[in-house]
Amino acid sequence: MSLHIYNTLTRRKELFQPLNPPKVGMYVCGVTVYDYCHLGHARALINFDVIYRYLKRKGFQVTYVRNYTDVDDKIIKRAQEEGIAWNEVSEKYIRAFDEDMDGLKLERPTFQPRATENIGEIVKIVESLVEKGFAYKAGSDIFYSVRKKSDYGKLSGKKIDELESGARVEIHEAKNDPLDFSLWKSSKPGEPLWNSPWGDGRPGWHIECSAMSMKHLGLTFDIHGGGRDLAFPHHENEIAQSEAYSGKPFARYWIHNGFVNINAEKMSKSLGNFMTIREILKSYHPEVVRLFILSAHYRSPLDYTEKNMQDARQSLSRWYTTMSRIREHCGKEKKPKLGGEEAKLGEKVSHLYADFEEAMDDDFNTAQVCGLLFDLMREWNKVLDSSSTICSSICHLFVDTIGQINEVLGVFGSDPETYLSFERGQVLKAAGLAPEEIEKRIQARNEARKNRKWEEADAIRKELTEAGVQLKDNPDGTTTWSVG
């Protein structure tokens, strides 16, 4: 099967056929750097990270561009509130964004252009739009005229007249039409400014993405993505101005991810119901965050609750516990023949990659991949429980395949011990316990057990359990502990 992508433009899943295979150009709208990013941003970032990685895995040569919007009303407002320069604000939050990206284990895009570094390109496009009659000067501002092209609204399925009957369009007396949007804004005193044929000013919001995408990917390119909320007006306006400028189709496949909800409502800055990425990373391993996000399909709404996060954490702990068991068996001797359960497992393992690919080819169905993996986890535990020797080729094939899946999802493929000890560290830190302390308790408990003082032994165990530490009495008489 080959890759099919749901295209917002056609509202259908379509076979993905790049313009110039094996090259693929992908542009994703980044963030406006005026504050810390929240989980909603993380979802978009992680989804497109996975899409980028999967396309590469499929053998495409992907040029991935994601911008920083580093000049904007909100940045200026923030700077004024804090009494600092506007670019101090943007610099600060670009750094924060980069830290969050690393925290979430995102791969860096091929290019991460900033609006302010592309003013020349922006001015050039605006000039051309004015020349061609798609844009006009009103006062010291330049506006794009939405009625100059008949297909305005094709991405979001909206019609200009219907939009205007809605009462929420901003009234700006300088505009010819309420839906016209600014390409270039004149600057007020104290605001950032660049020279232009229309006087000092700064770019409007939408034009930067047109300029930066076409600069790096060409006039027509393959994939353009972002959150659902960007489809209108941002992406719609990008299409209008870009196609008016180039006379060619702009992006061919439009991908939009769904929101992260809290109490069935969209997580957003304005509602104040958000969790920043850095807050979440204080309590959760990055892979837990990735698993939480990837366990739902990217277009579905995703509910953030503490319980759902804990579920993801627990699933991942179980996963790595099993992976740890499997690795132990990897080195063991080879058995010539496979028994019933083991043969069944071997069968599943052997087509795991194909199953993974089939799920991903179907519009990046990461939720299905998770199901696949947890199903296999049960199979493994079953075999591991019943046999002390496992055919090592199955172990190696499995670990190898998981490694490949991990390259795409950024989950499931870490060293199990590293992951589990991280989890241990977090629980211990929360409980204020040191490993040595736990060992001491275990010894005390085993002493009590030896003397058949069960009550005393159980009291110690209960104490540790309440601190989040689980004890496990092994068949060989030793006691080990784990968390979560």
Place this chain on the structure above:
RNA sequence: GGCGCGGUAGCCAAGUGGUAAGGCAAAGGUCUGCAAAACCUUUAUACGUCGGUUCAAUUCCGACCCGCGCCUCCA
């Protein structure tokens, strides 16, 4: 008001024109001094409601109800 998306077990969540992946939670069992972990079994007469098409629909079509999103900055 316009446009769009979605309603699957207690919860989260895939999926299919021929009677529903996976996870969590719950119950019973194996194991254990008791536990924990792991494994086994059980847990949706059925996928919002009502119609229609069909030999057959949860899956297609229509209407309706409910939720959400966009139409203003927003991932």
